Amino acid sequence: MKPATPRSLKARALQWLAQREHSRVEMQRKLLPHARAQAAQREADGDAADPMARVAEVLDWLEANRYLSQQRFVESRIHVRAARHGNLRIQQELAQHGLAPDADAAQSLKASELDRAREVWSRKFDAPAADASGRARQARFLTGRGFSAETVRRVLRESARGLHGDDTD
Structure with missing residues (x-):
């Protein structure tokens, strides 16, 4: 043969x-x-x-x-990662490929980061943390997913207050 x-x-x-x-x-x-x-x-x-x-x-x-196509790659990577990861993680992954999202994609990611973080938090955790170590664990989880510190603080604050739909802060 x-x-x-x-x-x-x-x-x-x-x-x-x-x-x-x-x-x-x-x-x-x-x-x-x-x-x-x-x-x-x-x-x-x-x-x-x-x-x-x-x-x-x-x-x-x-x-x-x-x-x-570099543009298709960026769009694809954003689409795949956005539901589970924050802006920092997505941008870091694109940077490893020598790329960055265009201005529109970056703005769209920024605008949706808080909602995406809430969704990721709610899929992982049943309820707000009862103590400081629980809050720290939840914060580490969200930070590890690439969400900004400000977004993590807002999600944890809202979860503690039970304000998942209203962001008046």
């Missing part, structure tokens, strides 16, 4: 992009080991090619043909 031929870098990238959106940085990180392996094989055959240049060429082709 003939051994299977290795998939091209373009085929690998298209397969990954069919599963979900990727950033250029993430796609480069995933493709580079395969490009190096292919370069080592080609070098043995007498054909030397720079793996980074081959990956950059594939990434440029993907962007030119709109398979890879």
